[in-house]
Amino acid sequence: MRIDLHTHSTASDGTDTPAELVRNAAAAGLDVVALTDHDSTRGHAEAIAALPGLDRPLTLVTGAELSCRIDGVSLHMLAYLFDPDEPELLSERELVRDDRVPRAREMVRKLQELGVPITWEQVTRIAGDASLGRPHVATALVELGVVETVSDAFTADWLADGGRAFAEKHELDPFEAIRLIKAAGGVSVFAHPQAVKRGQVVPESAIARLAAAGLDGIEVDHMDHDEPTRARLRSLGAEHGLLITGSSDYHGSRKSVELGACTTDPEMYGEIARRASGASPVPGAGA
Numbered sequence: 532m533r534i535d536l537h538t539h540s541t542a543s544d545g546t547d548t549p550a551e552l553v554r555n556a557a558a559a560g561l562d563v564v565a566l567t568d569h570d571s572t573r574g575h576a577e578a579i580a581a582l583p584g585l586d587r588p589l590t591l592v593t594g595a596e597l598s599c600r601i602d603g604v605s606l607h608m609l610a611y612l613f614d615p616d617e618p619e620l621l622s623e624r625e626l627v628r629d630d631r632v633p634r635a636r637e638m639v640r641k642l643q644e645l646g647v648p649i650t651w652e653q654v655t656r657i658a659g660d661a662s663l664g665r666p667h668v669a670t671a672l673v674e675l676g677v678v679e680t681v682s683d684a685f686t687a688d689w690l691a692d693g694g695r696a697f698a699e700k701h702e703l704d705p706f707e708a709i710r711l712i713k714a715a716g717g718v719s720v721f722a723h724p725q726a727v728k729r730g731q732v733v734p735e736s737a738i739a740r741l742a743a744a745g746l747d748g749i750e751v752d753h754m755d756h757d758e759p760t761r762a763r764l765r766s767l768g769a770e771h772g773l774l775i776t777g778s779s780d781y782h783g784s785r786k787s788v789e790l791g792a793c794t795t796d797p798e799m800y801g802e803i804a805r806r807a808s809g810a811s812p813v814p815g816a817g818a
Contacts, residue, residue, distance in 0.1 A: 534795040536565040536592060536803075537609060537722065537750065537778030541659065542574030543596075544666040546783030549574035550581035553815075557585045559790040563800060563812070565592035565611060565778075570627040571662050572615040582815035591813040592803075596722060597712075598627050600702040604731050605692050606721065608708045609750065609776075612807030613717025620711040623703055630701040631663045637698035638668050638690065645695060647677055665690050666785055681785055685729050692730035706744045713745060716809025720748040720776055725764060726755035735767060742771035747806065752777025752793035774799050 539545035540552045547555060549566060552574075556564040566578050575593045582591060594611040613620065635654060642649045649671050657674075658667040669684035678684045687694045703711075705721075712719045721741060725732050738749065751764045752775075768775045777793040780786075804812055 532562040532797045532800075533560055533791055534563040534797060534800045535561050535779050535781070535791050535793075536563075536594075536611070536720075536776050536795050536800070537567050537596070537753075538564060538781040538790065539568050539596075539783075540566060540574045540578070541661050542566075542571050543568035543662050544664040544782060544785065545661075546785050549578035552781075552783075553578050553581045553589060553591060554585060556790050557587050557589045557815075561589060561791050562818070563590045563592060564790070565594050565609075567594040567596045567609055567611075569596050569662060569664055570598055570624045571595060572624075573662075575615065579813050582813060582818075585815050588818035589815045590818045591815070592800075593810055593813065594717075595624065597624070597708050598700065598702045599705040599708050601705050601733055601737055604733050605702065606705060606733055607723070608703070608705055608712070609720040609722045610708075610712045610715075611718045611720065611803055612810040612812070613712055613715035614809035615715075617711075617715035617809065620715045623708075623711060626701050627703070628662055634698045634700040635663045635665075635668060638665070638696050641696040641698065642668070642672075642689075647672070647696075648675060666782065668696075670785060680787075682728070687730075694730075705741060709741065709745050716807060718747045718803045718806050719745070720750055720774065720803075721746060722750045723753045723755050723780065724749055725760045726753065728755055738767060739771055742773055746773065747803070748774030748776055748799070750776045750778055752795075753780060754788050754792060755780075774802055776800075776803075
């Protein structure tokens with residue numbers, strides 16, 4: 532089985548619609564794909580509706596990537612198979628989403644002060660109906676020739692945490708996020724915990740604290756982790772009894788990574804599905 536548990540659609544900052552994403556996942560030879568848009572479940576219905584029309588069996592795992600912050604450091608928490616209508620978690624996701632527009636406006640203002648000819652109209656055109664995020668601002672910088680790739684915009688010079696054009700937004704306390712995910716019947720996995728190229732990362736001691744608070748797993752196999760980092764995270768996960776996952780963090784054409792670039796062991800996926808009580812994986816025809 533080929534299992535990719537971290538992807539994004541146009542419901543947040545990807546370039547594939549949810550329906551296109553599941554079609555592309557099937558075409559890429561995946562057996563299971565998780566749709567984990569930022570702080571949003573808006574793409575789930577469309578993705579589920581597309582499953583019966585696929586050329587090969589594909590199972591969809593519904594989820595979201597929650598924006599969190601601990602000790603001043605931003606981190607992302609993948610939440611799988613939770614009840615999307617659970618009131619507390621829904622309220623927190625809405626708070627984060629509602630803060631995205633003023634945050635993006637502030638980043639545009641800072642970039643303009645730095646002499647970048649970016650406009651709010653350009654950023655909203657790029658975002659379309661999606662939930663606004665830094666990748667949309669980064670894409671504008673690529674269009675303007677300020678940086679070569681979206682990833683190049685996530686540096687201290689531009690949009691990385693603490694960067695010259697960085698602006699904060701409402702983010703969950705990760706311990707509270709773990710509690711809310713569990714209360715909604717979901718499973719929590721710390722996304723790309725040592726992606727140093729994105730900016731400051733949390734220390735290993737914080738991962739231990741999160742594990743003690745009920746964190747289910749850590750994403751180890753990820754494009755932003757080199758082999759020594761993966762080996763250390765795998766050891767850390769074993770030490771704290773955490774599930775180990777691997778994912779592409781696919782964003783369509785916004786990033787160069789392909790679906791299935793990193794995958795999750797079937798036993799780990801099975802344990803995620805077993806632990807969840809808020810929702811179940813959705814099998815396509817024949818899956």
